[in-house]
Amino acid sequence: MLVDAEQIANWESRYRAAFVNSLTGYKSANLVGTRDLEGRENLAIMSSAVHLGSHPPLIMLIVRPDESPRHTLENILASEVYTLNHVTPAIVPAAHQTAARYPRDVSEFSACGLTPGYQPGFAAPYVREAAVSMGLYLREHRELSINGTHMVIGEVVWAALPDAALREDGSLALEATQTVALSGLDTYHTTQTLKRMAYAKPDKPPSEVEG
Amino acid sequence: MLVDAEQIANWESRYRAAFVNSLTGYKSANLVGTRDLEGRENLAIMSSAVHLGSHPPLIMLIVRPDESPRHTLENILASEVYTLNHVTPAIVPAAHQTAARYPRDVSEFSACGLTPGYQPGFAAPYVREAAVSMGLYLREHRELSINGTHMVIGEVVWAALPDAALREDGSLALEATQTVALSGLDTYHTTQTLKRMAYAKPDKPPSEVEG
Numbered sequence: 001m002l003v004d005a006e007q008i009a010n011w012e013s014r015y016r017a018a019f020v021n022s023l024t025g026y027k028s029a030n031l032v033g034t035r036d037l038e039g040r041e042n043l044a045i046m047s048s049a050v051h052l053g054s055h056p057p058l059i060m061l062i063v064r065p066d067e068s069p070r071h072t073l074e075n076i077l078a079s080e081v082y083t084l085n086h087v088t089p090a091i092v093p094a095a096h097q098t099a100a101r102y103p104r105d106v107s108e109f110s111a112c113g114l115t116p117g118y119q120p121g122f123a124a125p126y127v128r129e130a131a132v133s134m135g136l137y138l139r140e141h142r143e144l145s146i147n148g149t150h151m152v153i154g155e156v157v158w159a160a161l162p163d164a165a166l167r168e169d170g171s172l173a174l175e176a177t178q179t180v181a182l183s184g185l186d187t188y189h190t191t192q193t194l195k196r197m198a199y200a201k202p203d204k205p206p207s208e209v210e211g
Numbered sequence: 212m213l214v215d216a217e218q219i220a221n222w223e224s225r226y227r228a229a230f231v232n233s234l235t236g237y238k239s240a241n242l243v244g245t246r247d248l249e250g251r252e253n254l255a256i257m258s259s260a261v262h263l264g265s266h267p268p269l270i271m272l273i274v275r276p277d278e279s280p281r282h283t284l285e286n287i288l289a290s291e292v293y294t295l296n297h298v299t300p301a302i303v304p305a306a307h308q309t310a311a312r313y314p315r316d317v318s319e320f321s322a323c324g325l326t327p328g329y330q331p332g333f334a335a336p337y338v339r340e341a342a343v344s345m346g347l348y349l350r351e352h353r354e355l356s357i358n359g360t361h362m363v364i365g366e367v368v369w370a371a372l373p374d375a376a377l378r379e380d381g382s383l384a385l386e387a388t389q390t391v392a393l394s395g396l397d398t399y400h401t402t403q404t405l406k407r408m409a410y411a412k413p414d415k416p417p418s419e420v421e422g
Contacts, residue, residue: 094417204305
């Protein structure tokens with residue numbers, strides 16, 4: 001089937017949101033850990049983390065100000081530090097529940113049954129149940145005038161991961177870290193590696209990485 | 212294991228790129244179809260598509276100017292239209308091969324064995340082998356001063372998908388569209404649905420969507 005812009009614009013808003021959120025394909029599922037200046041912890045699931053660069057290691061988040069991560073955005077802007085934590089199958093229900101609109105004085109860690117941890121000298125909490133966590137310093141923030149979303153760019157200053165998940169080339173085996181993928185607004189997926197492809201060159205046919 | 216910013220900065224560049232590209236978790240795998248003003252077609256795989264908003268339906272791409280999608284960026288800026296096409300298992304080798312640095316006058320469609328198609332009145336080619344394709348108008352472009360990457364925001368003006376993949380709530384069943392996920396720079400994954408979670412509310416425990 002073929003749908004056009006007018007049809008999409010005329011759909012009921014939740015139906016349209018479910019549709020458009022599915023269009024990009026699979027998304028990352030990260031819990032964003034923050035703390036306000038009074039030390040109150042906050043945790044919110046986000047699917048918008050995207051790689052911006054490796055040197056320095058930069059990750060962009062897109063945050064909608066009108067949804068539950070608004071405490072997260074305020075905390076990031078105030079404290080300038082936050083964590084990203086990969087969602088695993090065991091914590092999918094708790095991770096999804098962090099999207100509920102809890103009052104500011106409720107920690108999603110305790111409300112949803114997750115455990116905050118701290119790296120020495122780093123003020124934002126990570127999620128102890130996650131196999132992969134990282135700490136970021138805020139590097140840039142901008143409101144996008146096109147639709148009022150916020151672009152938050154952070155630099156990774158530490159990363160914690162299982163030794164066994166780090167492959168010889170520096171990549172992480174995301175099945176070994178039990179990282180899940182998200183689609184649309186509510187669907188969590190496990191994965192299997194289909195193929196690892198060798199670096200593409202114009203004069204060589206595509207080939208898989210050995211081993 | 213715990214790695215810090217200094218260790219990451221001191222790694223060899225390809226090792227660091229593989230590591231940092233793995234940190235966000237799973238990424239989308241989309242082929243971006245464009246045409247220059249002389250009608251020459253171009254196709255490039257990108258993993259940076261992110262949902263920016265549903266009304267209007269906006270998708271952001273992050274494009275590195277120094278890599279093979281540079282023809283893609285030039286074509287998007289010149290023609291102001293492009294397509295996104297979900298990668299499926301059957302076309303993973305061809306899709307990955309579009310990352311090779313082909314000269315401008317070589318179409319990645321023909322070099323990699325993919326078939327361009329056109330929707331009436333829309334100037335950019337889609338990929339006939341993809342089950343899900345969409346056409347976008349360029350809405351905003353900005354170079355990010357933090358590292359010279361380019362933010363490209365487009366509005367979805369049509370989407371083509373298999374009828375059977377559209378669920379009652381408007382979301383797409385991405386296993387039904389055979390959409391694959393990407394991790395790092397080179398690893399393609401198939402998925403299984405683990406859970407669909409109901410809309411999260413503070414006064415209700417997390418629950419799965421029925422059926």
